[in-house]
Amino acid sequence: MDPKKQVAFLSRGAAELLTPSELEAKLHKGKPLRVKAGFDPTIADLHLGHTVVMQKLKQFEELGHQVIFLIGDATARVGDPSGQSKTRPTLSAKEIEQNAKTYLDQAFKILDKKKTEVRRNSEWFKKMNAMEIVDLAGHYNVARMLEREDFKKRYTEGGQVTIQEFIYPLMQGYDSVVLKADVELGGSDQKFNLAVARDIQRAHAQDPEVILTMPLLVGTDGVKKMSKSYGNYIGITEPPKEIFGKLMALSDEMMWHYYELLTDEDLSAAKKMHPKEAKIALAKAIVTRYHSAKEAEAAAEEFEKVFGQKGKPGEIEEKVLSRKAPLGSLVQVIVQTGLVPSKSEARRLIEQGGVTVDDQKIQDIHAQITTTSDHLIKVGKRRFLRVRFE
RNA sequence: GGAGGGGUACUCAAGCGGCCAACGAGGUCAGACUGUAAAUCUGAUGGCUUAUGCCUUCGAAGGUUCAAAUCCUUCCCCCUCCA
Numbered sequence: 001m002d003p004k005k006q007v008a009f010l011s012r013g014a015a016e017l018l019t020p021s022e023l024e025a026k027l028h029k030g031k032p033l034r035v036k037a038g039f040d041p042t043i044a045d046l047h048l049g050h051t052v053v054m055q056k057l058k059q060f061e062e063l064g065h066q067v068i069f070l071i072g073d074a075t076a077r078v079g080d081p082s083g084q085s086k087t088r089p090t091l092s093a094k095e096i097e098q099n100a101k102t103y104l105d106q107a108f109k110i111l112d113k114k115k116t117e118v119r120r121n122s123e124w125f126k127k128m129n130a131m132e133i134v135d136l137a138g139h140y141n142v143a144r145m146l147e148r149e150d151f152k153k154r155y156t157e158g159g160q161v162t163i164q165e166f167i168y169p170l171m172q173g174y175d176s177v178v179l180k181a182d183v184e185l186g187g188s189d190q191k192f193n194l195a196v197a198r199d200i201q202r203a204h205a206q207d208p209e210v211i212l213t214m215p216l217l218v219g220t221d222g223v224k225k226m227s228k229s230y231g232n233y234i235g236i237t238e239p240p241k242e243i244f245g246k247l248m249a250l251s252d253e254m255m256w257h258y259y260e261l262l263t264d265e266d267l268s269a270a271k272k273m274h275p276k277e278a279k280i281a282l283a284k285a286i287v288t289r290y291h292s293a294k295e296a297e298a299a300a301e302e303f304e305k306v307f308g309q310k311g312k313p314g315e316i317e318e319k320v321l322s323r324k325a326p327l328g329s330l331v332q333v334i335v336q337t338g339l340v341p342s343k344s345e346a347r348r349l350i351e352q353g354g355v356t357v358d359d360q361k362i363q364d365i366h367a368q369i370t371t372t373s374d375h376l377i378k379v380g381k382r383r384f385l386r387v388r389f390e
Numbered sequence: 391g392g393a394g395g396g397g398u399a400c401u402c403a404a405g406c407g408g409c410c411a412a413c414g415a416g417g418u419c420a421g422a423c424u425g426u427a428a429a430u431c432u433g434a435u436g437g438c439u440u441a442u443g444c445c446u447u448c449g450a451a452g453g454u455u456c457a458a459a460u461c462c463u464u465c466c467c468c469c470u471c472c473a
Contacts, residue, residue: 221417222428231417245426248425248426248427249426249427249428250427250428251427251428251429252425252427252428253428254428255427274425275425275427276425276427277425279425279427303426306426307425307426307427308425308426310426329439331439332439342436342437342438343437343438343439344435344436344437344438345419345434345435347440348419348420348433348434348435349419349420349434351420351433351434352419352420352421352433352434353420353421354419354420354421355420365440366440379420380419380420381420381426382426
């Protein structure tokens with residue numbers, strides 16, 4: 001592909017490309033670019049938000065560039081201050097190692113294992129001695145460090161900023177020096193770190209890398225960035241049904257955001273579809289990626305059955321209760337079976353018409369389960385349970 | 391080290407002796423409407439054998455009072471200013 005087209009293709013969905021002309025110039029040299037993206041294995045569960053950058057890496061890979069998947073096992077111990085309002089706690093080496101493994105497993109669901117260069121920055125940081133660190137620190141100054149929004153804010157508001165956090169961007173920049181990166185990708189919250197990397201490279205007489213940042217994926221609430229702590233995430237290890245359901249619950253507007261950042265689909269074609277169809281296609285694509293096409297198909301069918309036709313799911317969890325135990329009130333039964341955490345909650349749901357027994361809506365909180373035959377209990381829209389007595 | 395401000399339910403945030411299981415907003419859950427959407431509307435939102443009832447909750451522990459989230463004492467934590 002000619003450089004101009006590549007630039008256009010690669011900027012799709014990107015938050016910022018610094019700069020297009022630099023990228024084009026690098027492409028004109030005709031050699032595969034070294035494209036770096038670092039991931040600090042700080043958490044155990046990855047969610048879709050983490051895959052946005054990987055998705056972009058894949059595009060570089062498809063164009064024949066050398067993708068470097070950098071595991072920040074050294075930087076993970078420092079903790080990236082990006083977007084943090086507090087100094088974050090450090091992790092143990094063991095946790096980091098475990099997380100790194102998960103990251104790789106997930107990364108290769110998107111990237112080609114054979115074509116990707118996997119590195120760890122402990123390779124060089126382990127060997128670095130104090131003098132070298134001091135030397136590295138000499139390449140940057142405090143005033144510029146404090147330009148950074150999250151530092152400035154914390155600093156002026158009397159919060160804590162540790163020197164360790166100052167080191168972080170320097171380390172990330174040094175990674176680029178070692179890896180001789182031509183391009184670096186990151187989330188848009190990484191912009192500062194990436195900019196520092198350019199300076200560090202210059203200080204080491206290297207051509208500064210081109211920076212390509214990706215927008216942060218907005219969570220399922222449609223407001224905040226996807227993050228585990230906000231509870232608005234879709235984990236990529238979640239069961240197919242869950243992933244499918246959560247994607248379907250997105251608003252139409254959000255769906256396009258997901259399309260753009262998580263797939264390579266032709267947006268204009270997708271927009272011509274009926275929104276529901278488009279959403280199903282999106283959900284299938286994502287489930288296929290992290291599970292399989294078969295499971296995606298099954299999840300779609302199930303979904304249509306339960307919600308589209310108000311039917312019952314193919315598989316309903318079953319709970320066996322003792323026949324000897326006195327048959328209690330409905331309230332008791334749904335708490336016992338764990339459908340609902342407390343009796344007050346159960347009564348509330350019943351009063352509000354959210355509980356169905358054998359397709360009959362029950363609104364009397366004193367209702368009793370009188371027969372020991374099987375009963376199908378439905379709570380809310382998606383909680384189904386079959387109760388059997390033995 | 392000195393002076394002041396503050397810690398309330400999932401979150402933010404009122405309340406500052408009884409009318410407080412605790413205003414309000416957000417979130418969440420349920421119902422209606424739909425494309426399981428979103429938006430909107432309605433309701434609920436500590437627990438308990440639903441009871442104009444009881445129990446637990448307002449940083450922690452004590453105390454005053456018929457009665458405390460509200461007053462007092464000690465302790466812990468956070469913030470602001472000064473040094």
